[in-house]
Amino acid sequence: MAESHNEFLSSDLTQNLKIIEEKMKQTADxxxxxxxxxxxxxxxxxxxxMTDKESIELHIISPINKQESKSIENALGTKQFSIMTTFKDISCSLAEGNTILLTENCNIAYSIATLSDEKRAINESLNEKVTMGAHDSFVESAATNISLLRKRLRTPEFKVEYQTYGSETNVEVAICYLESKADPTVLHSIKSRLEKIKNDDLINSRQIQEALEDYPYSPFPQSLRTERPDRAVFNLLNGNTVIFLEHEPSALITPISFYSFLRSPEDYNSRWFVNFFYYSLRLLAFIMSVTLPAFYIAVNAYHSAILPVSTFYTLKLSVLNVPFHPLIEAVMMQIVxxxxxxxxxxxxxxxxQTIGTVGAIVIGSAIVQTNFISNTMVVVIAITAVSxxxxxxxxxxxxxxxxxxPLIFLAAIFGFIGIAFGLMVFTTHLVKLTSAGKVYVEAPEIFESFLNKHPKNGKGQDTNAHE
Amino acid sequence: MLTNKNLFFLIIQAQIGIGILGLPYILYNHVQQDGWMSLLIAGVLAQGIIIVLVALSRTSPKETFYELNLRLLGNVLGKIVNISYVLYFISFSLLLMILVTDVINTWILHQTPRWAIILMLLIATSYIAKERILTISRSFLFFSFWFIVLIFLLILVYPQDIHFGRLQPVGSNSFTEIIKASPDAFVSLIGFELILFIMPFIKNPKKSLMVLSIANLFTLMLYIFLFITCVISFSGVQLSLIQAPLLYLFRGLSFEFVERIDIIFLSFWIVPISTTLVIQLFNASLGVQKLFSIQRKKSVYLLSFILLCLGLLPINLTMTESLSSIMIYLNIIFVFIFPALLLIIAKLKGIKG
Structure with a gap:
């Protein structure tokens, strides 16, 4: 039971130092x-x-050396500090970048916050670019990220909750929401899910995402990871929750609907018809990126009869010298x-940039010239990728x-019917998904407007908002 | 819980399916251009049955039909009735599967073996049928997109070579003959018996009669529209020969990029056909769940397996034809006569109790 004896600080300074150094495994720094x-x-x-030496010099060492104030508490008056009595607290606090102050003949220690906050400056978002609208993006510090949100949402309703997860990594997770907008049951479920994070080594937002999602094995993301503060704010205003993980330059938004993934913050910043056009374009892109190669294979392998004669000859001429089945062509091209x-x-x-050239000229045109892949297939796969x-x-x-x-394979086996069945299963899967207990894919609003004039069926809190 | 909208789409998807392909041909062969009257009579009959079914399920809205049977008829008789209902749904599904594979084999995939099509059909439908009824109805809403496509294509037929005169003379057939043809039309309207099994899941049971009537009306209108379009587009000789007039109707359409709309349409019409199968599987799985007290998911898998085995049996054309003619009567017994009897029993018990 020697451990429990040594749990608390004694008045013996050298003894204390020795134990602390042991607790810190005699680390060199x-x-x-x-x-x-x-x-x-x-x-x-x-x-x-980890510490900011300038701050230690300025706020701790120099007031103490001046010896002006009566007690240490007074000397540290300008700096945030806390009092600690156990070795465990002290070693944790050291690991978090605080400075520990020990005095002779005293069984308490002062822990002073001196973490150096070296962080990247707020840059333009790399992965979610817009032409119109704000250009700032999240950085690796949760505090800075929250400040970006706070600057846009100057309301006392904006609430932040901190939790620490991961017994090894001790990462701070911040849950932000608008108290007046967020659904309490959804919030409760989010929190209870986060409680269940058992990982010792929580470092990625993916790990949080996995804990939050209702169907972690689904191919579709059910929480939105964004770099853009304006998108996060927009979702906060819609009653969703934003979760930050310290050291991750992105926010996790949940619950989220499928359609939000097709939206860019730019949409809300432009005229309605521009907005409508680009939203429709993205819907089209969604449909094309899933079905286009499958459709082409089905037409090429089974249903060339649906083409008018002239188109039919164009297609057949392009695949004439290709020795492979369209399925193999498509898979090869997709992999390339x-x-x-x-x-x-x-x-x-x-x-x-060289890769672009290699891709476009060397692979793109040479692969056609060698007759490994037909021209039309290259076009189809390229359009799919762009969409x-x-x-x-x-x-x-x-x-x-x-x-x-999967649709490509189904189309190669069953033609159009395979695509129809594949899409049926996809639709049902998407419809089945929920994000934090909320429906992931809602029926299009058009139906709402002409079948159910008064949507007071209690689908959420805000159903009456547009009446 | 199902809202009115969900219920509407469930019912129309359960009703509209493979019947649409051959309906005008069958009706025309019986009563020529008066087929729409048979349709109307079948619709009125269906409406009457809907009233009976809703009245029956309202006697205890918290129970499914299977539970109602067990309570009203006692354990032994109730179980026998439940088993026969499950068998009815299985044979209905089997007939549906055979018809689908026949159509696919004739029109699109001539060489694909029956088992392959049945396997894929069952994988897709059991994936949907194992979900909660709310999820099923919400995905049906998305599938209903194909009805819009159908109506749009039917409208596109009108600028073509059509003659409204082919609808005349009205009422050249005797009234009895028109009534005789209506069971054939009635088969295509089947599907609303679903209400017996989903009453406990409906949010607003009081409105269910109205929603069902609207759904029935929608289906009926679609069928009449389809029948009239077929009659005015084809000559009498043509229509009495072609078994799938709807597809030939679309075959006549051609656009700059696409010819043979019929192939594309039929391929994707598999979706509304499968939804009928999904509903049959759902109904049957509820019964299996009640009978053997296993999870519904497992009972869906069990039923799919049974159907797959049945589908592997060598079934020839005569067997299919006799099965479909039996089904016409079974439909009326299981969807109308038996629930009506049960309603009487329930009312009698209600008076006694």
Missing amino acids: LKRRKLTFHGEAIILLYLDT LELLKEASVRLPSAIA SFVIPIGEMSTSMRLMGF
């Missing part, structure tokens, strides 16, 4: 400074690699495309492109 204050020895302990995309993401941006890149959220865009694969 643990530094100590010795000072005297009114004749008493004072020891400062801090992790060299994914390879090109992946390569250009991994490479430094200067070289990534999937139109989707504003990268996660969804990839899911959509990959959802095309």
Whole structure:
């Protein structure tokens, strides 16, 4: 039971120091400074690699050296500090970047916040670009991210809750919502889901996403990860919850509807018909990126009869010398495309442009000239890829492109009927999904307007909002 | 809980299915251009049955039909009735599957073996049927897009070579003959018996009669529109020969990019056909769930497996024809006569109790 004896600080300074250093596993970046204050020895302990030395110098060392105030509390008056009595607290606090101040003949320690907050400046969003609207994006600090939201939402209704998860990593998770807008039952379910995070090593937002999602094995993301504060604010105003993970430059929004993935913040910033046009364009892109290759294969392999004679000859001429089944062509081309995309993401941006050239000229035209893949197939796959890149959220865009694969196989086996069955299953799957207990894909509003004039069926709180 | 909108789409998807392809041909062969009268009579009959069914399920809105049977008829007789209902739904599904595979084999995939089509059909439908009824109805709403496509295509037929004179003379057939043809039309209206099984899930049971009537009216109007379009587009000789007039109707359409709309239409019309199968599977699975007290999901899988095995049996054309002629009578017994009897029993018990 020697451990429990040593749990609390004693009045013996050297003994205390020894135990703390042991607790910190004698790490090399643990530094100590010795000072005297009114004749008493004072020891400062801090992790060299995490603390802001200037702040230690300015706010701790110099007031103590001046010896102006009576007590240490007064000397530290300008800095936020807390009092600690156990070694466990002290070692945790050191690991969080605080400075520990120990005094001779005293069984308490002061923990002073001196974490150096080195962070990236707020930059333009890289993955969700817009032409109109704000250009700032989230950074790796949750506090800065919340400040970005607060600046847009200057209301006391905006509430932040902090929780720490991961016994090894001790990562802070911030849950933000508007008290007046958020549905309490949804909030409750989100919190209870977060409680269940058992991972010792919580580092990714994916891990939080997995805990939050009702169907983690579904290919479709049920919580939206965004880099854009304006999108987060828009969703907050709609009563959704925004979750930040410290050190992740993105916000997780839940509950979210499927249609939000097709929306860009730019939409709300433009005229209604522009907005309508681009939204329809993205819906079309969604449908094309899932079905176009499958449709082409079905037409090519089974249903060439549906084409008018002239189109039929054009198609047949282009596939005349290709030795492969359209399915193999499509799969090859899709893989080549994914390879090109992946390569250009991994490479430094200067070289990534080369990949574009290689992709377009070398692979694109040479593969056609060698008759491995037909011209039309290259066009079809290229259009598919471009359509999937139109989707504003990268996660969804990839899911959509990959959802095309099962349809390609079905089309190769059963033609149009295979596509029909595949789409049936996809639709049901999408309709089945819920995001934090809320419906993921709502029926289009057109039906609402002419079948059910008064939607007072209690589908949520805000159903009466537009009456 | 199902809202009125959900209920509406469930019912129309359950009603409209494969029947639409051959309905004008069958009716025309019986009563020529007066087929729409048979349709109307079948519609009125269906409306009467809907009133009976709703009245029956309202006697205890918290119970499904299977539970109602067990309570009113006692354990033994109730179980026998429940088993026969499950068998009825299985044979209905089997007939449906055979008809679907026949149509697909004739029109689109000539070489594909029957088992492959049945397997895919069952995988897709059981995936849907195992979900909650609310999810099923919400996906049916999305599938109803094909009805809009159908109506749109039917309207496109009108600028073509049509003659309204072909509808005349009105009433050349005797009234009895028109009535005789109506059971054939009635088969295509089947599907509203679903109400017996989903009453406990409906949010607003008081409105259910109205919603069902509207759904029935929608289906009836669609069928009459379809029949009239077929009659005015084809000559009498043509219509008495072609078994799938709807598809030939679309075959006549052609656009700059697409010819043979019929193939595309039929391929995607598989979706509304499958929804009928989904509803049959759902109804049957509720019964299996009650009989063997297993999860509904498992009972859907069990039923699909049974149907797959049945589908593998060598079934020839004569068997299909006799099955479909039996089904016409079974439909009337199981959808109308038996629920009506049960309603009388329920009312009698209600008076006694």
